[in-house]
Amino acid sequence: MRKHFLLTLILSCIGLQGIAFSFGPPDYLPDGAHPRIWLNAAELSRLNAKQSASDADWVALEAWCDARLGNTADSNEGGISYDSGQVYWMGYRMNGYAEYLMNFGLAYQVLKDDNPSKAASYAAYLREILIEGIYKSLSVGEEYNGLNAIRPGERNGVTVNAGESAAIGTPLNSYKLGYSSRGIAAVPIVYDWIYDTLSPQDRLDLESMMYRWFDWIRGVRSSYNNGVLVSGVRYHEDRNGDCTGTNNCTDVSDKSTKAYTYGDMANNFMGGHAYLMSLIPVATYGSNPDAATYLSAYKSILTGTILEQVENDLKLSGGDTSEGWNYGSGWIYALPGIYGYYTATGDPLISGSAWPEELVHALVHRTGPDLVSVPIYGEWTGNTIGVHRRYPAYTFTGIHQRLNPSSQIGKVAQTLVDTVPFADTAPPLWVKTLWYQTDIDSAGFSTQPLSYLAKGTGFFTSRSDWDNSVGSIFSSIRLEGKSYSGHEVFDEGHFTIQRGADRLLTHENMNRASASHNTVVFNNSDHWASNPDQTVPAVDRVEDGLAYSYVSGDITNAYQRVWKTDKAKLFRRSMLHIRPGFFVVCDVTQSNSAAGNLKEWYTQYMADPTTSSDTITVTKGSSKAFTKTLYPTGGTFTETVPATGYWRVKYTPAVTQEYDQFLHVIEATDKNQQDMTETARIDAASGNMRGVFISDPINPDGSWVAMFSADKDGALVSEDVTYVVPADPGYPPYGYGPRHILVDLVPNVEYTFIAPKNKNVDQVFTLKAGSYPEEGRVYYASDSGVIATGRLSAPILLKNLTGETD
Template identity: 20%
Template sequence: MPRLFAMFCIVLILLTACSRGQADQPVGESADRPAAASGQQPAAANTLASQSASNHPRLWLTPGDVERYRQWANADNPFWQDGLLPLAERARAEMDEGRVPDEDCGDVGYEEYPTEMYAELFAFLSLVDPDPAARQDYAQHAGTLLMHVMDLAAKGPASKENARCNGSRQYPPFRHPDFFTSDRDRPRYHGEAFPLVVDWIYPSLTSEDKATIREVFLRWSEEIITAGYHHPEPVGLTNDPLLLADEQQVRFAGNNYFAAHMRNLGLMALALDEGDDPDGELRKYLDNATGSYLYIFNHLVATDSRGGLLPEGFEYSPQTASYVAQFLWALQSSQTPGAAEAVDRSFWSDFVTSYLHSISPGPTAFDRDGQMLMEYQPAWYGDAQDYRLPNFINAFGALGHVLTDPAQLDAIRWIAIETAPGGTAQLTERVRNPDDFREAILAYMLLDPAVIPDDPRPALPLDYVASGLNRVISRTSWEDNAAWFNYRLGWNSIDHQMADANHFELYRNGEWLTKGRTGYANIAEGIASSEFYNTMTIGNDRPVDRDDSDWRVDLWQRGSQWNLVSDGDPTLLAHSANELFTYVTGDATPLYNSASEGATAVTHASRSLVWLKPDVILVYDRAETKGPGYAKRWWLQLANPATVRGQQALSTTPNGQQLFVTALLPVDASMKAVNQTEQFVEDTVARHEPMQVRLMTEAHGAPASVRMLHVLQGADGGAAASPVTAVQSDDALWQGGVVDGTLVLFAESTSQSLIGALSYHVPANTTTHLITGLLPGGSYDVQMDIAADGTQVTIQPGAQVQADEGGVLVIP
């Protein structure tokens, strides 16, 4: 009977194709469903009605795609034979054993056996498995699981927690009042599964099934737009600048819950056919998804998140990006009008590029819970539970279908193969044993078994700026042994951001010399404070009307920048980069003050920094308060304790490299190793975080104004530090140092300009001069008077030499 029915479907498809030309055709088979393990009886299949659906699948898949993926499902394709097929066998066994859906509590958080995840895998296999009988069987399993959830959810939100599951009291399964809205995790983990399964097994669904699904989808959609986390307001307003009036609303469009609700809302609106959605009521929610959610998100990525990096960092931004990309893909595959225009191609192209710049030059061997894996290291930002480069397949697996440029697709495939945990060696294992079955589906659809992608990195520049978050990333080459530097000065006003403005990091010979100490704060205190980044802390006034246990008091006690409640955004004042150096100047003053907390004592906080490639960094800090008595401290994160001798410290890395730190200013600065941290902070440090201790320099006596100058030198084990000499101009308005024959001078004030003459004296062995803080593109005359004890240099406005775009004058 299944074979006869399959032949009937094929004939009907061919007839439909003849009558509709190039229109989409149904691909899935209609099938009776096995009873759910809980005893649910399958509804009778309405095979005649199912054939009226002539445009499925349309979400992430088209009939043409199905034929291609079905051809890939052969013994010569390891992603199928050794990946997806064993996963399918495991999933089917777990359902047949009664684990699914019986052991799914139907609650709002993590579930070991989430019903919809299994249904999504079965629905995909019902399309691509080359065996018609297997496709029918998978469709039966998918339909049973889908309707198990829909039938329970259709009973409506429960009013009482009167059910028990796994020993806990909860709402009845799938009837939690917030099951598909608010800031619940389950809809972001697996929310796409429900509409995808509907679309992928549409011919198997009866009219009664579709009516039930529509009822549930309508309620869930309304709950999303009215109660979803930071949902767009006014509710129902679309494509209107009023939606962008609240800066915080725009910035929260980069939140993972916001993006997940957008995806779920859009996919549900696209799942049902017109004939199964009377008056188009469900379809109307697509306007909310595109005209409200996506409208705001696209504004964010064109402004405060331009450059490809999203605001919540590597813990959650991969998820945010995946939800948006999956929605854009659905718009495209369903041929929704305006789908092409909905894609901000500049941002998504930058998303790929910024990812490549944000990973280490090469993979290194790491012991991950007893397993040695080759992994790239991330330039992490934001909250972190585990310092480990996430698998971005949920984002790139969708983006590979959204971006149509062949070079971008090639880059995305290379990323998915080479940079996910374990690299090429673990590729098939990542398909066979994914964290979420969706990852296996996306990898299978992305990775053409006949294509071996090229490494895209050698074609990229060595320096990159993501201007929305003021991230500057630079390296000496794309070879594995390259030196790698990054700096950040981002705004800080939404969830999962850290007090890390003016922070920098240096990676050398396959290892971090210094980086931020990552972790996941309880709210926004402790590990999220500036103390655990390579930046300054500056004392302030105590927050008003706050209990000692308040997280804001913790930030105040540390002199931290303010998370969530600061007075405004920092400003990247200058930047330039070339083969010799990378230079930045950033003003972070607004982040140190919070008028809402009554803490406004910081009058200035800025940093100028020059990375002399590959091994030397000079850091010049300006810190000012409304009076004395406010502590001013400079912090550096280290893997191993530093040995401090006077104004110099030395830390040796786990692999035997050395980091020398010399404090040149203030001359009476107190430098010390800080090797202990409060236990509550230690409890929030990310797993596998290499930075364990700190180095701190404090301005003696907490003066109202201080300038700090530090020189960092990376070196091989056993090498000696290069001598460092402090230099300042004759009028003391420019300060800096000479190391390895190169002078770097910084402006004492970010507001000063060179109108008259700048004169200074340097040692005789000084061969290169970098004068920062000048007018970008400004022209100057240079006079050098060489003597036995050194060189006297005078610079003044003129025509001989020109400063670069960052205001750096290079005198060779």
Template identity: 20%
Template structure:
């Protein structure tokens, strides 16, 4: 046994600039003097023995006798370089001693001696330079700690030397000294912050004099690093983020290292990290919220959504996840948090780990007596924002395979090399994946596809803005996809993540979730691009603004859910005027918009509009009414209705081409060319899984055209996920506020009409006036208002209620039927009532009449050739009567009119719309013009119309008159 460990005081203050308030801990930590202490100590060993004899007896027996990993099965195998698996399994059998009721072919001591042989062989392998650094831990520590009584001084020294070598090999402390790529590599620091615990205070057992001091000081150094690097560095960063920034896949690989460290310190010292970091409690929440709804169906195994750079559009569990969940079940039961333990148990039950697989961690931490608690049992909210990573998961119900499910991401910072440049991207599923993250992460020629497509902005449901001069480099120059900035390296340390740093990429600025009603997200991705806020050296700013407002409108049964996506994008003038380097292949021809709104899917979309074949794998559509994506395999469907820009076309790019294995895969690199992804995309690492991947085969690009080819664009799209038995999307129209400051959508769903409105600019609004037509009940969600103000809401000039805008700047209310709605801050002048009963009567001119409004100064008259918007004032001065004659009309053209009231310089909202078509007149026939001496003789035959009143002769010197008001009146013959 080692001598008593000394006490050390650690005080560390680390200011993470804008990320954190000052973090300050002062701790006295004590390392247990006796062995074992790594995961097992004198306090818990009897409880572990008891579980091994009862509820975990089957695990214990599999450790002994499994035909794959059983220590008895492999007892006589050659030791070779030392088997880490054998060390872990045989060492725990030794340290626990004989378990009552178990029959052994060898005694626990004999298994311990066999484990010792493997441990010594492994130590020699490591010191010979043939070890595997990270992979040696924690089993080499378990072997040293649990077999401690079996080791003599020479053997202890050999193993400790191997531990030190492994702790510091490869990147060693640089993993944590610099936190380089702290998202995925920093957990490598688990090596030395655990290593110090194993041989702490053992120096005198290993050597004498200076040699003993060396080992004691090395152990102290490692333990001190636990606070200065792990506690105040890695864990503080994860605590701030709330979850693991590398997504649900890499989490399985790395998060167990954090748990090993926490568990080792909880058992070896008086410091229990679980009681200090809520991060650990978030782990089962992370997986529960990432679990895809279709997993509730017996036809689907456990899969998760993907929000990071991994091989799949979904994430499959691996064996690491089992260890993570087992530990959480045990640990949170100890901590008294049976809800978190129950949620971990529920996830564990869904994870179908093979029955033969069992190791020391199963025996240590799995507790089948914990009652599983599903998210539904725990009544978890249906929406979760993980701050400050700014990933949002949304669903319509728990444990419903037909639930609507969506994700949204807008990270405030680039954290690690597995982050994708995909801010403001979303996914949507219903029965299966409908709007997805595209591409694949191959094992073969992965770099070409990953660097040019899969990892890039163009493979995600967000926006690209093309600058022909922009340069993207990943070791070498890669394709210009028009996407977000390329981060050539992760931040050097956590304190580098400041709002003005190169790694700052925007983030979610406003968020609100109202149970049963809606979720509202405001993401600002401006800094993620080469922008006026930040530009990488060698590039120019191409935008000054990109914000996305993402609204999930819920329905009681989840079958009438809608997503409204509203974007503001402003190009810099320099980028807007640049000629396109890609004009030759037609992707961004000169004169065309450099913006594209992207949507990816597995399935060939049906687009109602005029189709134009561009080239193989690319089609364009004009006059588009609706896009329909049908998942015939799983039964889902997604409708897309584009309301803005006013003028646009849709490009469809992709196709389904079978690869050599007969599976349909097709990808486009940044230039839009097909890229086949073969069987190897599954990858050897995942060869134990055979589930069909969900790579995207098509992408949709919404491209502004005509008058909307300009620097500042608004995009407004409504998406309707439903069952593929639905044949149409409810009528959805654009609403233009008559006050001119807002625009939105009116979804005329028979179950419940929905209205969502947004500010046309990045500035918040303080009032709005808009009109809708319906007799149904309507919910109104008004966004971008000044937050926490009191507002009065009027319908047709009558006050109906007062509301206070939320912290997120939204106003939400319900009305029965439509009308003209006005929202003003309390204390403002009441709105001016609009005229009513507007009528239009045709004749030689169009005559308008309306009902008078009391107390007004007069009226303005507006006209358009399009119903519902585009009105232009046609009166030159205020109309003081209740009628107006429009004499500037063209026969055969239909005009649409509205009238407003004006009082004290304030104008009302629009009246009802009235339309009228001036009858087309029959033309004269046989018209001739005969020249003479200083004169022209005109002749014609009058039309046979019975109501003919006369003939006007119009002269124009510079062209043919466009209508009877265009030119000089020569005569009027009656």
């Protein structure tokens, strides 16, 4: 950074006080001393304190390094391979190199003042790994370039023809992915951390290699990324380039020459690319004149791609991931990368972004009712599913706490990392040593709201409480209006319900077909990707309070196609959680008749359910769930076993038609409850609404009525509505009568709610558009088109309520 204060002081001392000087805004250049990435003075002081206190994490890290110092391919655990041109798969896709580089690099920074001799041995080993193990040994062709460090792939990405592939020594169908960018991001970090121990030639070699990686990822030919020389012939890896003379090119094609999913932050590959690209320019700035060019390029990527997508409600805002946390996503790489850019530059783009905090909110709020588990979604079995993973928990929490030390959610997350018994594989030692802080105050989960929405992915969670009891109930639902290829499991519309540790409604992990989820399935098929861009967020109605939460989203776009046939023309799903354990699910659908009109309502369980004429019952552990079909009636239930330990039930309506609405009530309760609480459908006598009456004579607050639009297209209700509720035994002396929740109303307009006087017979209720205070109580529908009446245990959801509480 420019030292404006120092310059002014010098000028004043030489007698130029009378001259006015003006300076522009900060340049945010990474021109400070090394280390710049993550390890500022405060961090180094904290790490040194861990060392002095013989902190268990530090002791384990140092012991790990001492036991592996000097390892080669023939040493314990395989060590590091220096076999020329071979990618040694220690760890996974260069993660073996990353673990060695990061563990030794962090230990070097901690020890360099207190134990310079040991630190020097660590630095010498790191230099050997960087130069001999990556730059030289992982080269391709006749020039040192370290190119094979980033090339390891799995499939797709064909960018060279068969002859050129053989000459270069690269399998034709396993080449241009760049998955390992997440592992070799350790290279710019360690380059920064041991910068003072590297020779000028070492620095130049590593810089040229890293710039090649940067350009290779974005598919740009440059002086650094200039093909591969084999027997005097240069083979270029891009298409449509200069193919004259000795420059051989691939066949002309429209296939991308960029790394796999470059530019798509929804895919975990791009998270790795962002990680690496964030750190190369800031590590090399000031050492190489070309660093300024790469810094400028990265700033464009940061604002135009990374932040543009993770802060965008039409894309990925809210901190959730479409791929599911069982896979891990790229957030655990992308966030440290942009945080490294921030620590090196001070650029407030990151500290001013909501995304790091949203990641922590999503982390906390996807925690299940037992405060241990998380919903099962994602499709990779490489990690234990359904539990928190250490890596994101430590990383997200630690970075957010550094960006905002006083944050309440940061204190709640501290409770999470302090108390949750993680069941997945432990991350590398450097992760916990660096990111986990012991001096942060913790705060209980109960300080948080009972629901959370990650708007970009439509992921919504709602719970009965934060009590961590066997009776605590949790739900999640994904109302995302788009699908992605890659590792997403295509679960748009899917919901889960869990009581305590008992997963009542869930889905089979690893099955990508939408038929594996708790959702509506169109024509027995999944809804693969290739959706058009969204123009509005899928979730457009959401409310929360102590008595209930409500979320509704139009996820039709997830069933639309840029090419091929649309799966559906309309799919709006709404879920109303009436605390503690009732869930009303309303679906409004229209099939694409050209593709077929069959629509079926799927649920999936981890215990064998039983079915009656209209209700599915499942017992799991100490819990039970009843799922009752209220509309349409007369359909059939079919049970299958899609995988060991999973049971699937589909409800098929009696009539196959273009337009269908589904209305279901789910009750999560104790296993000893014999029958579902009395539940009946309500059809409006006039006006276009349909809903449910839940009779709860034991609850002193009375019973529930929930009403939804019955329009075939889901149109909002603006006309008068009258409906009849059965005589309610919950009236005095036992209670106060039914509480009503009416949704799908026109937002922010007046309605008059007229209740009957005689409470001993069937009750006729009227919702009248407009303000008629002489006839009943006047309400403004909320921003989400909701009116709630009766005793709700808290003044929630109502806006500008006129009149006293019932």
